[in-house]
Amino acid sequence: MIREQSHYENLEKELIAAAETQDRYDLETINLIAPASPTPRKYIDIPLQHADIAEGLLEHRPYAGAEGFNQIESIAAKTACELFDADHANVQPHAVSPANQAVYQAFLENGDRVLAMKFEDGGHLTHGHGKNFSGRYFDFDFYGVGKDGLLDYDAIDQKAAEFKPKMIVCGASSYPRIINFERLAQSAKKVGAYLMADLSHPAGLIVGGRFPKPFPHCDAVTLTLDKTMLGPHGGIILTKNEYKEKIDKAVHPGVQSSIPLRRIYEMAQCLIDSGKPWFQDFTGRIIQNIKVFEQVFSKYPNLMVTGGSDTHLMVLDTLNTFGLTGKDAEATLEGIGILTNRQVIPGETQKPYVASGIRLGSTWITARGFDEKDTQKVAETVLKNLENPNNPVLQSDSKKEMLELTKISRKDDVWHGQA
Ligand SMILES: Cc1ncc(COP(=O)(O)O)c(C=O)c1O
Structure with missing residues (x-):
């Protein structure tokens, strides 16, 4: 039911007041939430004032007028590859959850076995939690940490040998230590599994040289720029040349359709800034x-x-x-x-x-x-x-x-x- 004009004017006032209250709250509190980072004004006042959405993969748009889209997206993808030593980057995922979904879709069939980190020990919902799409469509088993809270690489190796997964997932939401990608790649190789790393949290630390680099050990890496990279929310998938088509197709048309160009521009800006x-x-x-x-x-x-x-x-x-x-x-x-x-x-x-x-x-x-x-x-x-x-x-x-x-x-x- 459409109501009278005054109803919508009041709603608008409420909306603005709620946003102003939130803004004040953000300035008057100390935010120790681990993924939190302030949004730089540079990413709010961007020069792209009339931006639209873009559909289709980079250089494969199903309509005219996409030259500018291609240039902006290709700067973002190229810079991501440079910073993380990857062969190929897809910067289209709306967030890391769909990026993870696309990686699973690229490498796995429904029901395939995946070995990932236990939720309580630091893993993420999208790493096989029973209430998430990942746990519902794939056969996940889990590795955890030892009594000291640290990843036990020998135990992971043994678990992989027993479970024989098609993919090992590493990376976490709440594991405070570095990850030995080389060790995990050895375990994956022994059983012919892909190694995927979800590096949403430490992405900025990798660029800053304070966390190990995932390549050449991992086959695919997902990450976001809104945590330690200080950038906009969104997802990126990095991969090796041999998997680039699989990954791209899994993102579009596999999981997503169109993408907002403003967000891609902000990502490119953030990637460029973090290389300085x-x-x-x-x-x-x-x-x-x-x-x-x-x-x-x-x-x-x-x-x-x-x-x-x-x-x-x-x-x-x-x-x-x-x-x-x-x-x-x-x-x-x-x-x-x-x-x-x-x-x-x-x-x-x-x-x-x-x-x-x-x-x-x-x-x-x-x-x-x-x-x-x-x-x-x-x-x-x-x-x-x-x-x-x-x-x-x-x-x-x-x-x-x-x-x-x-x-x-x-x-x-x-x-x-x-x-
Ligand atoms: C390790 C990890 N993976 C995936 C996600 C999900 O990211 P998004 O909220 O962008 O879907 C998070 C976010 O909190 C995360 O910490």
């Missing part, structure tokens, strides 16, 4: 800041899953250390203006919506200009409040201190000035 020298320094600062958390949290030997982090993220076992579920720990920190997310941990005993831990990351604060001294204050405040979740005086003081600290992050585009 400042980005190496920036990723170094991400790691420096996570090391500050590591040092503060080392007061409790079992608080950090795996004992620490090599990357931009870490996982805290709050239930066994402080008797706080992940949900409660998340709410405690949210109450003082620090955002994190509840996180399932290895050996999880709670439902995923409650969880035993939280995950936190250093990308957002680093991009917003927090140095080691600022990060130290944040880390100490997180710890004090997890130790004392029912202390209103502490909470009120912490909230004021954190609000004061957000003044650093209100300078627009701290990082972007450097690109």
Whole structure:
């Protein structure tokens, strides 16, 4: 039912007010959510003012007027290949979930066996979770981490030998350590399996030289630019020359139809920016800041899953250390203006919506200009409040201190000035 004009005018006012409230909230909170990164103004005010959607693969559009589309998409694809040492890049997937779907579709038939990392140990929904398309259409089995929380490559090798998968999937949402692609490629090779890596999280660290490069060990790699790359949301598939046609066809017409040209332009801009020298320094600062958390949290030997982090993220076992579920720990920190997310941990005993831990990351604060001294204050405040979740005086003081600290992050585009 269409209503009168005033109804829609009121809805529009509500919409704008909600967005303004969210904007203010973003500036007045400290975002430690591991995938979070601020959107640079450069990617909002782009020169492509009249952009449309494009359909079809690069250089194979089913209509006229696509020359500009081809040029923009080919700069994005070429730059992605350069940065990650890949032969071929498809930058069309709307997100990493459809990128993963396309890779499975390219290499597998329904019902084929796939070996991936267990969800509680760090894997993602699209790596075979029973409620996700991946777990419903393919026969997944899982490897996990050892008692120390680290990937046990011998155990993976053995599991692969027994299960004989057609593909091994690596890469994770909440594994804070580097991944040995060479070791996994050896396990895959022994059983004739493809090796796919979902590197959504560490993509920027790879470009910055702080995480191992997936090629030549992997057959296909998926990633996004919106986490450690500081860019727009979207998916990229990288592959070797021999698989490029399979991958392209799996993306279109296999999974998707048209793509927004603005997003492809933003991706190209982000890829170009991350190839510049400042980005190496920036990723170094991400790691420096996570090391500050590591040092503060080392007061409790079992608080950090795996004992620490090599990357931009870490996982805290709050239930066994402080008797706080992940949900409660998340709410405690949210109450003082620090955002994190509840996180399932290895050996999880709670439902995923409650969880035993939280995950936190250093990308957002680093991009917003927090140095080691600022990060130290944040880390100490997180710890004090997890130790004392029912202390209103502490909470009120912490909230004021954190609000004061957000003044650093209100300078627009701290990082972007450097690109
Ligand atoms: C490892 C991993 N894969 C896939 C995804 C899904 O990405 P998207 O939300 O872009 O579909 C995520 C996102 O959170 C992720 O961490």
